[in-house]
Amino acid sequence: xxxQSLPVRAERPxxxxxxxxxxxxxxxxxxxxxxxxxxxxxLAYVLLAVMAVLSIFPLYWTxxxxxxxxxxxxxxxxxxxxxxxLFSNLARAWDEAAMGKAMVNSLIVAGVIALSTVMFATLxxxxxxxxxxxxxxxxxMLVIGTMLVxxxxxxxxxxxxxxxxxxxxxxxxxxxxxxxxxVGVFFMRQYLSEALPDELVEAGRVDGAHSLRIxxxxxxxxxRPAMAVLFxxxxxxxxxxxFWPFVVLDMTNPTVPVALTQLSAGYVRDQSLIMAGxxxxxxxxxxxxxxxxxxxxxxxxxxxxKG
Numbered sequence: 229x230x231x232q233s234l235p236v237r238a239e240r241p242x243x244x245x246x247x248x249x250x251x252x253x254x255x256x257x258x259x260x261x262x263x264x265x266x267x268x269x270x271l272a273y274v275l276l277a278v279m280a281v282l283s284i285f286p287l288y289w290t291x292x293x294x295x296x297x298x299x300x301x302x303x304x305x306x307x308x309x310x311x312x313x314l315f316s317n318l319a320r321a322w323d324e325a326a327m328g329k330a331m332v333n334s335l336i337v338a339g340v341i342a343l344s345t346v347m348f349a350t351l352x353x354x355x356x357x358x359x360x361x362x363x364x365x366x367x368x369m370l371v372i373g374t375m376l377v378x379x380x381x382x383x384x385x386x387x388x389x390x391x392x393x394x395x396x397x398x399x400x401x402x403x404x405x406x407x408x409x410x411v412g413v414f415f416m417r418q419y420l421s422e423a424l425p426d427e428l429v430e431a432g433r434v435d436g437a438h439s440l441r442i443x444x445x446x447x448x449x450x451x452r453p454a455m456a457v458l459f460x461x462x463x464x465x466x467x468x469x470x471f472w473p474f475v476v477l478d479m480t481n482p483t484v485p486v487a488l489t490q491l492s493a494g495y496v497r498d499q500s501l502i503m504a505g506x507x508x509x510x511x512x513x514x515x516x517x518x519x520x521x522x523x524x525x526x527x528x529x530x531x532x533x534k535g
Contacts, residue, residue, distance in 0.1 A: 287510070294318065294504035301499045317504035321491060325505050326479075330487035331512065333399060337473075337483060338466035340403050345462045346455050348408035353416025354447050358429050359439065368417070374410045383475060390476055401476040402483070406466065412458055419454040420447065460520070464513060484509040 293301050295314035300307055321327065355361075356368050386405055387396075395401040424447060432442040448455075470485035477486055491498070491505045 287514075290503050290507050290510070293500055294507050296500055298496075298498045298500050301503075313500070314504075317500055318508060321501055321505035321508055324501070325487040325490045326482070327484070327487060327505065327508050330482050330484045331509075333481065334467050334484040335512070337399055337402050338463045341406050341466040342459045342463040344407040345409055345412045346459050349412030349416045349458060350420075350447070350451055350455060351443065352408070352413045353418075353420050353451075354424075354443055356413070356417040357420040358424060358426065371410050371413055375414075380471075383472070386472075387475060396476060397478050397481060399477075399481070402469075402473050405472070406469075409462070412462065415458060416451065416454060420451060423454070424450050456520075460516075463516070467513060 291314070292307055292310050294317050296307055296311035297313060300311065352371075356364060390396055390401040390405075393401075395404075428446050428450075429442060432446055437445065468485060469483075473483045473486050474489070477483065479486070479490060488502070488505045488509060491502045
């Protein structure tokens with residue numbers, strides 16, 4: 229009886245299986261790969277440096293123009309180094325534009341508008357994101373549709389309404405029409421839809437909490453990072469708003485953008501004085517970003533981490 233030889237498979241080259249995450253070597257390899265993803269190359273740093281210079285240059289040029297006289301600013305080439313007249317031009321702009329009262333008015337207007345927008349937008353965003361009621365989608369589409377209407381179309385009826393209420397030339401005429409914005413409602417709705425689990429809301433319902441209690445105890449801690457971002461965006465927008473305050477206020481009770489128009493009222497515009505006023509109007513925003521910028525960024529990063 230002959231023994232039939234079995235076919236012998238050709239030996240393949242040794243293929244080492246890739247390291248898995250459960251093995252010690254695999255975990256070390258994953259950590260090394262993850263670490264390499266956080267290191268940027270020289271080109272990235274060069275691009276970041278260029279973008280930083282381009283972003284800071286307008287502020288630097290404003291300071292340079294505010295520190296010289298009108299003749300030097302108009303020369304060609306213009307100056308690129310600060311001059312000796314910065315503090316004198318700032319003092320002139322402060323006196324001629326009544327910047328003290330204007331800054332107090334802008335602080336009141338921007339602060340009230342930002343706080344009210346954050347609270348109302350968070351309430352509405354929570355309702356649109358997590359509550360179930362009839363006509364919710366139609367009402368949300370209506371809110372989003374208001375963003376398509378140019379605000380200039382409502383200036384005349386809005387001014388007539390403020391005059392009927394007796395608020396013309398007063399700060400409430402600037403504050404009340406902008407207590408909440410459709411952009412803020414949509415922003416908070418999108419954030420809460422992703423960041424707020426339905427299980428937390430249902431757990432609050434099981435414990436017997438009503439909607440306002442759930443909003444205060446559950447929604448506000450979750451929405452704090454988005455609320456901080458919305459507050460900063462709304463505050464800056466309200467501080468820089470010019471059109472509606474210029475229509476409804478006068479020079480006896482102005483905000484900062486309205487007060488700056490007094491510096492360009494002459495026949496010959498003093499560009500250095502205008503730049504000094506613009507620098508004064510920008511300083512409070514810079515201080516706010518320096519003081520609260522780190523907290524806002526850390527809040528965003530904390531809200532982005534799940535688990």
